[in-house]
Amino acid sequence: MKLDVIIPTYNRGELLKRTLDSLLAAHIPQGAEVRVTVVDNNSKDDTRAVVEGYMAKFGGRLRYLFEGKQGRSHALNAGIAATNGDLVGMIDDDEEVEAHWYARVDRAFRDGNVDFVSGPYIPRWGAAQPAWLPNGYRAVIGAIDGGDQVRVFGKEYDGVLMGGNAVVTRAMLNRVGPYSTLVGRKGSRLLAGEDEDMTARLLAAGARGLYLPDLIIYHYIPPERLTKRYYRRWCFWNSVSLGVLDRERPSPVVYLIGVPRYRYGRAARAMLRIGPTLLKRDRSSSQNFSDELAIWDLAGFFYGKHFYRPDDARGVSANSPSQG
Template sequence: MRLDVIVPTYNRHEMLKRTLDSLLAAEVPTGLEVRVTVVDNNSNDRTRQTVEEWMGRFGGRLNYVFEAQQGRSPALNAGIRATEGDLVGMIDDDEEVDGRWFECVQRAFGDGGVDFIGGRCLPRWGAEHPAWLPRDYPGVIGWIDSGDEVLPYDENYPGILMGGNAVLRRSVLEKVGLYATSLSRNSKRLLSGEDQDMYQRLLESGARGLYLPDLIIHHYVPPERLTKRYFRRWCFWNGVSHGLIERERRTPVAYLLGVPRYLYGRAARGMLKVARGALSREDRAISRASSTASIFTGRRAERKV
């Protein structure tokens, strides 16, 4: 069984070193062949030199691919096209895999009954965890933890498969297609819809997926992502992302001016809660309510994207 791990990266050569070191340190079980492909997404730092310096440590198991089209989806797609393994793994350049990550992959796909897996993304804080961050918005900073039990990815799963910690059978990717480049995040747009779109296509195809609590990566959360400004910006682009997805997948609800009608009431209630929260200094309430307003604004703005 061969696993190709794809690492898209853009101008993070120092963090990339930690990612590559973690892949080197993780134990590879007998019977699993692992190769790593770093996709340089048009970086202008020392990304290429870093990969070339690490190639000797990997003993021929590390490859470099350049992708000029900016965005996470084009980078992932370039990595998928450049590899041939029957399993395709994906992590980000600000992550480190757990020492038993490869063992978990081999166990999951050993019996042939699973098509894709995901797991925990645990934060490695670059600054103190802010008290105002709503507990039901951990995805803003890439914090994914659905508990200690194995769960099926289906309509009851509390989230989606996140591409920062995922492994899929290549045969499934060939069936559902590559990542949607129109929904891709880049240095200018904080879109976040490519994972949602891929997840929906996987479920619609009948593919069987599992959330595995032992499939763990550690995700660095820089101080600039622990600000209310970033939180509001993420929520805005989350609204844009969902609007773009609904262009192709219309939700069966009433619409007003291109936006689901229920969002108008939700946004109004959110702004009222912002005002009440400001008076009572309830930071968490303000954050949750302002996120609703930001998502609504993003949905309205989506029509201009």
Template sequence: MPRLSLIVATYNRAEQLLTTLWSVAAQTAPAAEWECVVVDNNSTDDTAARFEEFLSAHPGLPLRRVSETRQGLSWARNRGIAETTGDIVAIIDDDERIVPEFIAAYIAFFDAHPSVASAGGPIVAEYPAGRPAWMSRYTERPIANPIDLGPTPRPFPRGRIPGGGNMALRRTALGRYGAFDPQLGRRGARLLGGEESDLFARLRRGGEQCWYVPGAVMYHIIPPSKLTRGYFDRLCRNIGVSQRTRAAIDGGLLRLWTGEAAKWCATLGIALGYCLTGRVRRAAWLVRMRRQITAGLLTSAE
């Protein structure tokens, strides 16, 4: 039985998925210690055919594909969890590549920390067409969610959680606290989220630890299509929708709006600082982000 099960949910990203799979094929961990399951969530492109071509070229790879017809990232990830057997469940996305030591780093970490229920690794944003000048570390978060907590393992700081495309959990923790809530997360082209925050909030309320694993590095590949004004607006607006959905589930709507007011104060202060130092475009996009998130708190998903 494999030690670690790697899950990759995919939807209409055949070309990007191949980049991810090449990085999976390059893992240094012995093949007997892990498995990788690709969950095809109703793709209408040539994902199935491209996957089979890749699998034929790598006959010794512990890799297989399953289908999940219920549309949504949470449904797909939950299907992957149900289809696998490893004591450790690692989850990545189909628009990234992982370093060769990725799986080995998670196995070694959980072996060395038997009381830790979950973990996450560094996320490095990669911009094939270049990082846009308007982007600040604040407006980069919803697009790429870069994470770097240093060179040594440590607990995640309060208020921080692993990125959705680079996280690992003990299967026992998923059995105890449940997996991903299908009310949250991407659904086809709808840019909803919040499913990771919901899961890690349940773990935190249960007193479980979540640690940072520096050796489990993931590169998040950001294409030019994710750097347009239209995509950014939709993404940020749906962050607001997702936050409102989570707050309604948890009964935290008053806390949500109080927090949003505080974030507006911080946003305007940071934007003013950018303007005073000549970085007007960064200020404008930062205010744009906050405005769209607030709009999402008041509207429905797109």
């Protein structure tokens, strides 16, 4: 196994230390080669100094790379282009890998019958979980649990290959091309969708992917993400991204005014449930907030499909609304 682990990062020097510590502590199987590349995406903090401070500990297996184009997709693509291992792993800068992460990757790719793998994201809570936290929107905070069985993407598992716990063969990445830079997080803008797009392209190319329940990362959830304001912003901009992608690759479903009809139905059912709770002034439950988010989903998709125009050079559209 020749594995390149890529960590895109933006202004998270302190959290990055935990990520690097976990990669240092994880067991590397005998005969395997593992290299780590940190891609600094215009950080203004001490990110470079943090990485340089770890280089001796990694014994030549750690590299610092600067990518000036703002955006997570640009950072991932730069890391992929600058490395040459047979496997490309992707870990976020607020995560820690489980001690046997490398070993599980090695075992998964030994027989050559798999093109990509992912696994659970176990949350490490930075604050107490709010009572209103909706179970149907766990991806907002990066908490993913696909069960305790190995599952095949696209057949047994309809999840997304999230780029915070992903390993893909370089051969398959060369075949499907780089991450989309039309969408994806750029600075503080909560756009997303690059992982959904990559997953769709991998499956369309016939790639075989596995969800592995023991390929575990631990994901830090900061207190500022455990607010309703963050959830609303994330759901809106994530759906904006999906609307943008839908312009490029429409789904094989029934549309109404450019939006899949099922999205209207989901929002309508949510509004019907919300009505009685407004009269009772009971808006504290998880289900109530989940219903509200379904409406934000519809609004974001409609805006992304018809109005939002991503500027790939700056990553900011002049006519995009401000979310408060």
